[in-house]
Amino acid sequence: MKISKLLIVLFIANIQILIAQIPHLTGEVKVSILNGTIDGDLEYSNLPKLKNYSIWLNTGLNLRYFRDGEDKFNYGNIKYYDEEKSSEAFQYYFPDKDNKDRFLPEKFKINYVGKFPVISDTLKASNRGDWKGNIAFNGKSIRASEQTAWYPILYDIENDVELNKVTYDIKINCIDCESIYLNGSSPIKGKTANFKSDKPISMMLFAGIFDFTKNNHTYFINTELNSEQEKVLGSWTDKIVNFYENKFKIPYENSVTYLYTTPISKKNAWMFVTYPTIAIIGQEKYNVKSYFAPNTNKLKDNSNIEYFAHELGHYYFGTVIVPNSELRWVFLEGLTEYLALQTVKEVLGEESYHKKIDTYLKGTIDYIPKSMATIKNSEIDETYRYYYVPLLVTALEKEIGKERVWNWLRTVLKSEKSVKTDYEFFKTSLVKSGIKEIEFKNFEEKYILSEKAKENVNKIVK
Ligand SMILES: [Zn+2]
Known part of the structure; x- marks a missing residue:
């Protein structure tokens, strides 16, 4: 009995250590999809004790300040760029008193603003140059994955780990939007919303003029599929997920969300995953509807299944384990x-x-x-x-x-x-x-x- 009680206590202690290490983000982010602006006023708390770290923020975002948790003074900071680690972000740290080591408080405030090109006219768009790490304003929406570092991301240099999964309690305010989606929460209709997640999640933001539906347990955001087509895609998803769950004996946890949007370039077309969202990016002729034979609810051919299988597989190699280092x-x-x-x-x-x-x-x-x-x-x-x-x-x-x-x-x-x-x-x-x-x-x-x-x-x- 004693041993099992001790084990339970140790187990709980372990969980608490794990929870204690997950950064928590609160505050407000204002966006305009017509002006291409992002205005962040956030507080980071519950930060792990790291000696060797950097804080990543997209290179297009300008820092107003880093400030202490009690709002009394600004932190001095050193800014640098290390393309090997992230080509999308500048990296910052707080030097300690002797300017020798890096000092990370348990919490800090951060305020920043940025303006990005709104590329709504594909005629003048470049052929290529859109990717997962790009903050994309296509005239109808903003798409910003965790890879863009649109929110500050803590990087543990020692262990080569990006702490981009956070718990959050955040207000998104988008004056010219109709809908807002923040990964880890359900999409909402409206210009402003408070999103909360107690589960650590990589934050991807998608806000703008779009519709969404829920079919069975899956969200379809801006995909414009009819309900039968959603069912077809949903049942392929279930087949693939069941296969993985069976093999790995690790449950998939969250229902998948499918999200479609156009790129800000002429030719880029690809998929990426920010679990549990699978994003499909491409010009209209490559939208999700195009996977189906015209005016039917049948997939044209099954060749897209392999791409879905790949993206769905990233839950395991990408979320359950986040690879790093040389391989x-x-x-x-x-x-x-x-x-x-x-x-x-x-x-x-x-x-x-x-x-x-x-x-x-x-x-x-x-x-x-x-x-x-x-x-x-x-x-x-x-x-x-x-x-x-x-x-x-x-x-x-x-x-x-x-x-x-x-x-x-x-x-x-x-x-x-x-x-x-x-x-x-x-x-x-x-x-x-x-x-x-x-x-x-x-x-x-x-x-x-x-x-x-x-x-x-x-x-x-x-
Ligand atoms: Zn991949």
Whole structure:
């Protein structure tokens, strides 16, 4: 009895430590979608004790002040830019008295303002140049994901962790909007609203002139689907999520929200996820309605399913575990793409699966991949992330068996939050999941270290 009570006490203490580390954001953000302005007046509290940190704020946002929690004095701050860490944000810190170390109070106030181009006329828009980290005003709405650092984001330098998930109690005031959506809350109709979340969440803001619906348990924001089409998309989502939940035994937790909007460039079209929102960005001809055969409630073809599978997979590799360090892109994008490949096999069948493998093989035909043992984060390009890694993991699957790969993925997802996802972790997590040292050595020798690594991969995956 005593032992179990002690365990419970320890368990609760642990939870409290975890809760204590999640920053809490309050205050007000004013937006105008016609003027392209953001005006933030916020207070950050419940900050963890970090010695080596920076505070990120979008490069288009100008600081009025950092101020103490009691509103008595301003904090002096040092501002710098480190593109390796975030190309979207300036980084700030408070120097201590001797200007030697960084000092982070338990709470602080921050006030900032910024004005961004409103690009409503695509004729004058650039071909490219929109991405998840862009604060986008397209004339009808603002789209700002956590990657933009439209709200201040604390970065733990020591552990290479962005603390972009916060609990919040925030008023959004948008004078020229009809609807407002803040990730983690339900969308609302109106120009102003108070949003609250007790669960830590990455804040993505979408506000403007748009409609939304709720079908079953899923929100559809600005997608303009009819209710039958929403059901079709919803049932594919359920199939994919069920597959992942079954494999990982980790519940998906929140219902997915689908959000569609146009980019501020002519040609960018992509999807991204800020869990639990899946954002679909593209010009009108690529809107969500375009996935359906004209005037029907049937998907044109199933090729978009693989993209949904990829985005939905990011709940696991992106939210449950947030990869970092040298193999960040391998764990974040490569493994998620491998999940999408498995989903395609499960829900669409063998033929679609082999087609996808062929796409990877074609995409890497002239590609010379660096060895995963020595590759650097900045060298992991799109071909490596989205084509080579799924092939490499498929080679692993052929060598050790599929179930043991799932077992490894489960082990990775259960790792400590602060783990560094580097090559050492790749190895130790495999061994921890039950792969024998000798099995790892053989795999490493043949598919990672060998001069013929890529040839060996290609041979076995076919
Ligand atoms: Zn992805």
